[in-house]
Amino acid sequence: MDNRIKRLVLSLLGIVACVLAASAQTDPNLAQYYEVPSFYNPSATGTTDYIRIRGGYRMQWLGVDNAPRTFAAVAEMPVRLGNQRLGVGVRAMQESIGLYKTLDLGAQVSYKLRKWGGLWSVGLQLGFADQSFKGSEVYIPDGDDYHDSNDDAIPTQDIHGTAFDAAAGLWFEHPRFYAGLSCTHLTSPAITMNAESATGGSETSGDRQYQFQAKRTLYFTAGCNIPIKNTLFELAPSVLVKSDFGFTTGELTARARYRKMFSAGVGYRWDDAVVITLGAEIKNFYVGYSYEYATSAIRRASSGSHEIFAGYSLKLDLSDKNRHKHKSVRIM
DSSP states (O other), rough: OOHHOOOOOOOHEEEEESSSEEEOOSSOOTTTTGOHHHOOGGGGGGOSEEEEEEEEEEEEETTTTTEEEEEEEEEEEEEEEEEEEEEEEEEEEEEEEOOOOOOOEEEEEEEEEETTEEEEEEEEEEEEEEEEEEGGGGOOOOOOOSTTTTTTTTSSSSEEEEEEEEEEEEEEOSSSSSEEEEETTOOOOOOEEEEETTTSSSTTTTTOOOOOOOEEEEEEEEEEEOTTTTTEEEEEEEEEEOOSOOOOOEEEEEEEETTEEEEEEEETTTEEEEEEEEEEETTTTTEEEEEEEEOOOGTTOOOOOEEEEEEEOOOOOOOOTTTTTOOTTOOO
Protein backbone atom coordinates (compact mmCIF):
# COMPACT_ATOMS: atom_id res chain seq x y z
CA MET A 1 0.00 0.00 0.00
CA ASP A 2 2.87 2.40 0.80
CA ASN A 3 4.40 1.99 -2.66
CA ARG A 4 1.06 2.54 -4.38
CA ILE A 5 0.43 5.77 -2.46
CA LYS A 6 3.97 6.99 -3.08
CA ARG A 7 3.67 6.27 -6.81
CA LEU A 8 0.39 8.13 -6.98
CA VAL A 9 1.86 11.16 -5.18
CA LEU A 10 4.90 11.21 -7.46
CA SER A 11 2.70 10.97 -10.52
CA LEU A 12 0.58 13.89 -9.37
CA LEU A 13 3.60 16.04 -8.50
CA GLY A 14 5.31 15.31 -11.79
CA ILE A 15 2.38 15.88 -14.13
CA VAL A 16 0.13 18.48 -12.50
CA ALA A 17 2.13 21.39 -13.95
CA CYS A 18 2.18 19.96 -17.46
CA VAL A 19 -1.52 19.88 -18.17
CA LEU A 20 -2.91 22.45 -20.59
CA ALA A 21 -4.76 25.26 -18.79
CA ALA A 22 -3.60 24.03 -15.38
CA SER A 23 -4.76 25.84 -12.23
CA ALA A 24 -2.35 26.88 -9.49
CA GLN A 25 -2.41 25.61 -5.98
CA THR A 26 -2.69 28.23 -3.28
CA ASP A 27 0.46 29.95 -2.00
CA PRO A 28 2.76 27.84 0.20
CA ASN A 29 1.67 26.97 3.73
CA LEU A 30 4.23 28.59 6.02
CA ALA A 31 4.03 27.26 9.57
CA GLN A 32 5.63 30.47 10.88
CA TYR A 33 3.16 32.74 9.12
CA TYR A 34 2.95 34.92 12.25
CA GLU A 35 6.59 35.99 11.71
CA VAL A 36 6.06 37.08 8.10
CA PRO A 37 2.58 38.68 7.95
CA SER A 38 3.56 40.83 4.96
CA PHE A 39 4.19 37.65 2.96
CA TYR A 40 0.41 37.23 2.71
CA ASN A 41 -0.70 40.82 3.31
CA PRO A 42 1.08 43.92 1.91
CA SER A 43 -0.74 46.17 4.39
CA ALA A 44 1.25 44.57 7.26
CA THR A 45 4.35 46.54 6.23
CA GLY A 46 5.68 49.36 8.39
CA THR A 47 3.49 48.75 11.44
CA THR A 48 6.53 48.92 13.78
CA ASP A 49 9.49 51.29 14.21
CA TYR A 50 11.85 48.63 12.87
CA ILE A 51 13.39 47.51 9.62
CA ARG A 52 12.41 43.84 9.71
CA ILE A 53 14.00 41.19 7.51
CA ARG A 54 12.94 37.54 7.52
CA GLY A 55 13.99 34.68 5.28
CA GLY A 56 13.25 30.98 5.44
CA TYR A 57 13.39 27.62 3.75
CA ARG A 58 10.68 24.97 3.81
CA MET A 59 11.26 21.28 3.05
CA GLN A 60 7.88 19.63 2.60
CA TRP A 61 7.14 15.92 2.83
CA LEU A 62 10.63 14.53 3.42
CA GLY A 63 10.92 11.06 1.93
CA VAL A 64 8.83 11.90 -1.13
CA ASP A 65 10.84 12.49 -4.29
CA ASN A 66 10.21 15.81 -6.07
CA ALA A 67 8.20 17.17 -3.14
CA PRO A 68 7.92 20.97 -2.75
CA ARG A 69 10.91 23.01 -1.62
CA THR A 70 10.17 26.67 -0.87
CA PHE A 71 12.30 29.73 -0.17
CA ALA A 72 10.44 32.77 1.19
CA ALA A 73 11.70 36.20 2.23
CA VAL A 74 10.25 39.56 3.25
CA ALA A 75 11.72 42.92 4.22
CA GLU A 76 9.68 45.90 5.42
CA MET A 77 10.02 49.24 7.19
CA PRO A 78 8.11 52.45 8.01
CA VAL A 79 8.81 55.66 6.09
CA ARG A 80 7.58 59.24 6.34
CA LEU A 81 6.19 61.33 3.52
CA GLY A 82 5.59 64.77 5.00
CA ASN A 83 3.41 64.23 8.06
CA GLN A 84 2.11 60.90 6.76
CA ARG A 85 3.48 57.54 7.82
CA LEU A 86 3.73 54.80 5.19
CA GLY A 87 5.05 51.27 5.08
CA VAL A 88 7.18 49.82 2.29
CA GLY A 89 8.45 46.33 1.69
CA VAL A 90 9.47 43.59 -0.70
CA ARG A 91 8.38 39.99 -0.94
CA ALA A 92 10.09 37.06 -2.68
CA MET A 93 9.17 33.42 -3.05
CA GLN A 94 10.70 30.59 -5.06
CA GLU A 95 9.21 27.12 -5.04
CA SER A 96 10.19 23.97 -6.89
CA ILE A 97 8.01 20.88 -7.31
CA GLY A 98 9.74 18.26 -9.37
CA LEU A 99 10.53 19.77 -12.78
CA TYR A 100 8.30 22.74 -12.11
CA LYS A 101 9.52 26.05 -10.63
CA THR A 102 7.70 29.19 -9.50
CA LEU A 103 9.20 32.60 -8.76
CA ASP A 104 7.14 35.48 -7.31
CA LEU A 105 8.56 38.95 -6.64
CA GLY A 106 6.65 41.99 -5.44
CA ALA A 107 7.12 45.53 -4.13
CA GLN A 108 4.74 46.65 -1.37
CA VAL A 109 3.44 49.95 -0.01
CA SER A 110 0.87 50.66 2.71
CA TYR A 111 -0.93 53.77 3.95
CA LYS A 112 -1.45 54.26 7.70
CA LEU A 113 -4.30 55.86 9.62
CA ARG A 114 -4.78 55.92 13.38
CA LYS A 115 -8.44 55.51 14.32
CA TRP A 116 -10.63 53.74 16.88
CA GLY A 117 -7.74 53.07 19.26
CA GLY A 118 -5.52 51.32 16.75
CA LEU A 119 -3.46 51.63 13.58
CA TRP A 120 -5.23 50.95 10.28
CA SER A 121 -3.30 50.09 7.13
CA VAL A 122 -4.33 49.57 3.54
CA GLY A 123 -1.67 48.08 1.27
CA LEU A 124 -0.90 47.21 -2.33
CA GLN A 125 1.66 44.87 -3.86
CA LEU A 126 2.79 44.96 -7.51
CA GLY A 127 5.14 42.47 -9.09
CA PHE A 128 5.31 39.48 -11.37
CA ALA A 129 4.89 35.73 -11.34
CA ASP A 130 7.33 33.57 -13.27
CA GLN A 131 6.76 29.92 -14.13
CA SER A 132 9.07 27.39 -15.77
CA PHE A 133 9.06 23.69 -16.53
CA LYS A 134 12.11 21.51 -17.32
CA GLY A 135 10.56 19.56 -20.14
CA SER A 136 13.99 18.45 -21.35
CA GLU A 137 14.29 16.32 -18.21
CA VAL A 138 10.96 14.52 -18.55
CA TYR A 139 11.44 10.76 -18.44
CA ILE A 140 8.62 8.30 -19.04
CA PRO A 141 9.73 4.66 -18.76
CA ASP A 142 8.59 2.05 -21.24
CA GLY A 143 5.40 0.31 -20.24
CA ASP A 144 4.16 3.19 -18.07
CA ASP A 145 0.44 2.63 -17.49
CA TYR A 146 -0.25 6.26 -16.52
CA HIS A 147 1.46 8.44 -19.13
CA ASP A 148 1.94 8.40 -22.91
CA SER A 149 5.31 9.67 -24.14
CA ASN A 150 3.56 11.06 -27.25
CA ASP A 151 1.02 13.07 -25.24
CA ASP A 152 1.13 16.69 -26.45
CA ALA A 153 0.15 17.84 -22.95
CA ILE A 154 3.63 16.87 -21.72
CA PRO A 155 6.32 19.31 -22.92
CA THR A 156 9.56 17.76 -24.13
CA GLN A 157 11.56 20.99 -23.96
CA ASP A 158 12.12 23.67 -21.33
CA ILE A 159 9.33 26.26 -21.28
CA HIS A 160 8.96 29.53 -19.42
CA GLY A 161 6.54 32.42 -18.96
CA THR A 162 6.00 35.59 -16.93
CA ALA A 163 2.91 37.65 -16.06
CA PHE A 164 2.03 40.73 -14.01
CA ASP A 165 0.75 39.95 -10.51
CA ALA A 166 -0.80 42.02 -7.72
CA ALA A 167 -2.11 41.76 -4.16
CA ALA A 168 -3.97 44.06 -1.77
CA GLY A 169 -4.90 44.00 1.89
CA LEU A 170 -6.31 45.67 4.99
CA TRP A 171 -4.68 45.53 8.42
CA PHE A 172 -5.68 46.65 11.92
CA GLU A 173 -3.29 46.66 14.83
CA HIS A 174 -4.28 47.39 18.42
CA PRO A 175 -1.96 47.33 21.45
CA ARG A 176 -3.57 44.01 22.41
CA PHE A 177 -4.33 42.29 19.11
CA TYR A 178 -4.05 42.45 15.32
CA ALA A 179 -6.12 41.27 12.36
CA GLY A 180 -5.79 41.42 8.59
CA LEU A 181 -7.63 40.54 5.39
CA SER A 182 -5.93 40.29 2.01
CA CYS A 183 -6.19 38.88 -1.51
CA THR A 184 -3.21 37.65 -3.51
CA HIS A 185 -3.10 37.11 -7.30
CA LEU A 186 -5.79 39.79 -7.69
CA THR A 187 -5.74 39.68 -11.49
CA SER A 188 -5.67 35.86 -11.53
CA PRO A 189 -2.74 36.04 -13.97
CA ALA A 190 -2.60 33.55 -16.82
CA ILE A 191 1.02 32.70 -17.55
CA THR A 192 1.51 31.42 -21.09
CA MET A 193 4.50 29.20 -21.89
CA ASN A 194 5.30 28.44 -25.52
CA ALA A 195 6.95 25.25 -26.79
CA GLU A 196 8.51 25.63 -30.21
CA SER A 197 7.76 23.18 -32.97
CA ALA A 198 10.40 20.87 -34.36
CA THR A 199 10.87 23.24 -37.30
CA GLY A 200 11.87 26.12 -34.96
CA GLY A 201 10.43 29.58 -34.52
CA SER A 202 8.01 30.74 -31.89
CA GLU A 203 4.93 31.54 -33.92
CA THR A 204 4.54 28.62 -36.32
CA SER A 205 1.35 26.65 -36.52
CA GLY A 206 3.09 23.66 -35.00
CA ASP A 207 3.91 25.46 -31.75
CA ARG A 208 2.07 24.49 -28.58
CA GLN A 209 1.03 26.70 -25.67
CA TYR A 210 0.80 25.73 -22.03
CA GLN A 211 -1.02 27.99 -19.62
CA PHE A 212 -0.76 28.32 -15.85
CA GLN A 213 -3.60 30.14 -14.07
CA ALA A 214 -2.80 31.57 -10.63
CA LYS A 215 -5.97 31.62 -8.54
CA ARG A 216 -7.09 34.57 -6.45
CA THR A 217 -6.57 33.64 -2.81
CA LEU A 218 -8.15 35.28 0.23
CA TYR A 219 -6.33 35.38 3.58
CA PHE A 220 -7.53 36.24 7.05
CA THR A 221 -5.06 36.37 9.90
CA ALA A 222 -5.36 37.44 13.53
CA GLY A 223 -3.51 37.11 16.81
CA CYS A 224 -2.89 38.62 20.22
CA ASN A 225 -0.59 38.63 23.25
CA ILE A 226 -2.00 37.53 26.61
CA PRO A 227 0.31 38.23 29.60
CA ILE A 228 0.21 35.68 32.41
CA LYS A 229 -0.09 37.66 35.61
CA ASN A 230 2.93 37.76 37.94
CA THR A 231 5.12 35.77 35.54
CA LEU A 232 7.53 36.43 32.70
CA PHE A 233 5.38 34.32 30.38
CA GLU A 234 2.76 35.34 27.86
CA LEU A 235 0.54 33.45 25.43
CA ALA A 236 0.48 34.36 21.74
CA PRO A 237 -2.34 32.57 19.90
CA SER A 238 -2.81 33.23 16.18
CA VAL A 239 -4.82 31.97 13.23
CA LEU A 240 -4.49 31.99 9.45
CA VAL A 241 -7.37 31.08 7.12
CA LYS A 242 -7.04 31.01 3.34
CA SER A 243 -9.32 30.19 0.43
CA ASP A 244 -8.98 30.21 -3.35
CA PHE A 245 -12.79 29.85 -3.66
CA GLY A 246 -12.34 26.18 -4.49
CA PHE A 247 -10.27 25.02 -1.54
CA THR A 248 -10.27 26.43 1.99
CA THR A 249 -7.97 25.62 4.87
CA GLY A 250 -6.96 27.13 8.17
CA GLU A 251 -4.21 26.94 10.74
CA LEU A 252 -4.42 27.61 14.47
CA THR A 253 -1.26 28.17 16.50
CA ALA A 254 -0.79 28.51 20.26
CA ARG A 255 2.62 29.74 21.44
CA ALA A 256 4.03 30.56 24.86
CA ARG A 257 6.76 33.21 25.16
CA TYR A 258 9.27 33.71 27.96
CA ARG A 259 10.77 37.15 28.63
CA LYS A 260 9.78 38.17 25.10
CA MET A 261 12.77 36.20 23.81
CA PHE A 262 12.04 32.47 23.70
CA SER A 263 8.91 30.80 22.39
CA ALA A 264 7.47 27.34 21.87
CA GLY A 265 4.12 26.23 20.60
CA VAL A 266 1.90 23.81 18.79
CA GLY A 267 -0.42 24.26 15.85
CA TYR A 268 -2.88 22.42 13.69
CA ARG A 269 -3.53 22.90 9.99
CA TRP A 270 -6.97 21.65 9.11
CA ASP A 271 -6.96 18.12 7.68
CA ASP A 272 -3.23 18.39 6.93
CA ALA A 273 -0.71 18.48 9.77
CA VAL A 274 0.16 18.97 13.43
CA VAL A 275 2.90 21.57 13.91
CA ILE A 276 5.54 22.08 16.60
CA THR A 277 7.39 25.44 16.65
CA LEU A 278 10.39 26.85 18.49
CA GLY A 279 11.77 30.38 18.30
CA ALA A 280 14.25 32.78 19.84
CA GLU A 281 14.84 36.51 19.39
CA ILE A 282 18.00 37.84 21.06
CA LYS A 283 19.50 41.28 20.44
CA ASN A 284 17.22 41.76 17.43
CA PHE A 285 18.29 38.48 15.80
CA TYR A 286 15.55 35.92 15.22
CA VAL A 287 15.66 32.21 14.47
CA GLY A 288 12.68 29.87 14.32
CA TYR A 289 12.10 26.21 13.51
CA SER A 290 8.98 24.18 12.91
CA TYR A 291 8.26 20.51 12.34
CA GLU A 292 5.03 19.22 10.81
CA TYR A 293 3.65 15.72 11.15
CA ALA A 294 1.11 15.02 8.44
CA THR A 295 -2.35 13.87 9.45
CA SER A 296 -3.38 13.07 5.87
CA ALA A 297 -2.54 9.93 3.86
CA ILE A 298 0.81 11.43 2.81
CA ARG A 299 2.20 10.45 6.23
CA ARG A 300 2.55 6.90 4.88
CA ALA A 301 5.22 8.10 2.45
CA SER A 302 6.76 11.02 4.36
CA SER A 303 8.53 11.51 7.68
CA GLY A 304 7.22 15.07 7.92
CA SER A 305 8.04 18.63 6.87
CA HIS A 306 10.68 21.04 8.20
CA GLU A 307 10.84 24.82 8.11
CA ILE A 308 13.47 27.24 9.37
CA PHE A 309 13.38 31.05 9.44
CA ALA A 310 15.99 33.62 10.43
CA GLY A 311 16.01 37.39 10.49
CA TYR A 312 17.09 40.69 11.93
CA SER A 313 15.30 43.80 13.18
CA LEU A 314 16.90 47.25 13.22
CA LYS A 315 15.34 50.03 15.30
CA LEU A 316 14.68 53.28 13.43
CA ASP A 317 14.87 56.68 15.07
CA LEU A 318 11.49 58.24 14.31
CA SER A 319 11.68 60.20 17.62
CA ASP A 320 9.65 63.40 17.85
CA LYS A 321 8.71 63.27 14.19
CA ASN A 322 6.59 60.23 15.00
CA ARG A 323 3.55 61.76 16.70
CA HIS A 324 1.77 58.38 16.61
CA LYS A 325 4.46 56.17 18.09
CA HIS A 326 3.31 52.57 18.01
CA LYS A 327 4.82 49.23 18.87
CA SER A 328 3.48 46.12 17.24
CA VAL A 329 1.67 43.56 19.36
CA ARG A 330 3.42 40.93 17.25
CA ILE A 331 6.83 41.81 18.72
CA MET A 332 5.91 43.09 22.19
